[in-house]
Amino acid sequence: MTPEKKASSISHIKTIGVIGAGQMGRGIAQVAAQTGYKAIVVEPYDQVINKAQSFIEKSLQRAVDLGKIKKKDCEAALSRIHFKKELQSLEEVDYVVEAAVENEAVKMDIFSSLDKICEPHVILTTNTSSVRLGRLATSTKRPEKVLGMHFMYPAQMMKLVEIIRTPATSDESYQAVKDLALKMGKTPITVTDSPCFITSRLIQTFINEAIFCLHQGVSTREEIDTAMKLGMNHPMGPLELADFIGLDVVLSMQQSLYNGFQDPKYRPCPLLMSLVEVGHLGRKTGRGFFEYNKDGSKKN
Numbered sequence: 001m002t003p004e005k006k007a008s009s010i011s012h013i014k015t016i017g018v019i020g021a022g023q024m025g026r027g028i029a030q031v032a033a034q035t036g037y038k039a040i041v042v043e044p045y046d047q048v049i050n051k052a053q054s055f056i057e058k059s060l061q062r063a064v065d066l067g068k069i070k071k072k073d074c075e076a077a078l079s080r081i082h083f084k085k086e087l088q089s090l091e092e093v094d095y096v097v098e099a100a101v102e103n104e105a106v107k108m109d110i111f112s113s114l115d116k117i118c119e120p121h122v123i124l125t126t127n128t129s130s131v132r133l134g135r136l137a138t139s140t141k142r143p144e145k146v147l148g149m150h151f152m153y154p155a156q157m158m159k160l161v162e163i164i165r166t167p168a169t170s171d172e173s174y175q176a177v178k179d180l181a182l183k184m185g186k187t188p189i190t191v192t193d194s195p196c197f198i199t200s201r202l203i204q205t206f207i208n209e210a211i212f213c214l215h216q217g218v219s220t221r222e223e224i225d226t227a228m229k230l231g232m233n234h235p236m237g238p239l240e241l242a243d244f245i246g247l248d249v250v251l252s253m254q255q256s257l258y259n260g261f262q263d264p265k266y267r268p269c270p271l272l273m274s275l276v277e278v279g280h281l282g283r284k285t286g287r288g289f290f291e292y293n294k295d296g297s298k299k300n
Helices: 023-034 048-063 071-079 104-117 131-135 171-183 200-215 221-231 238-245 247-261 268-275
Strands: 015-019 036-042 081-084 097-099 124-126 148-151 160-165 189-190
Touching: 023 036, 023 048, 023 071, 023 081, 048 071, 048 081, 071 081, 081 104, 097 104, 104 124, 104 131, 104 221, 104 268, 124 171, 131 148, 148 171, 160 171, 171 189, 200 221, 200 238, 200 247, 221 238, 238 247, 247 268
Parallel strands: 015 036, 015 097, 036 081, 097 124, 124 148, 160 189
Antiparallel strands: 148 160
């Protein structure tokens, strides 16, 4: 790579760095590999790496079984995904998508490190759903090349990508991220750097209001969810969705909304805070608004 390469073109992008091999990172890596890019996934934990490898293999095989891709394309995509444990492994990548834990301090530390590891022309993006981009940009010496590239879950299936830009974002960097999203087969929408952007802001407001309905005795948990599934054709009710996301994550995002706007309409419901305080975090702990079996299925 050479410094004179322009960030406004994606023709030089051959290798994409993905930080984190969790639910979002593994999906983003699969998308990149299926689009023809080499994906270097940085994940420090062997257990998470093994789980991600298994997930991607099964996901691609399912696509083969359904006739969506050919077996040779599956094999080619798998050959493009490489797991590493150190951030230093990203020194030769052409583009980065960070999908680590949703924690501002952790992300700022990662971006500060990436700024030293990656060459100056490399665009650094984050898959965050709630951390303000301006904060991440100030942790680097390339604020014009720091953007949000927020994939929806599951990334390998969902079409939407939110592209978040700050006042410091250059038009060239923005266009490069948009072009890359399009090449990945996604539909990009542009969002300014505001608390929780569009999708997370709307869904968290929706979830919080459902929790208030339960808290205030408007209806039962089952009937609140049934109302949205049968009345609004939602695939999952808001309370079950909160359990699926993780109530600690839901609370963190709602606190980001409340702190960002300083508007009481965004205050998290006390019931949500109480559940998080006692460790009832949803499906991952076996209990939230509903109770769950070890395989993640909801108990009757």
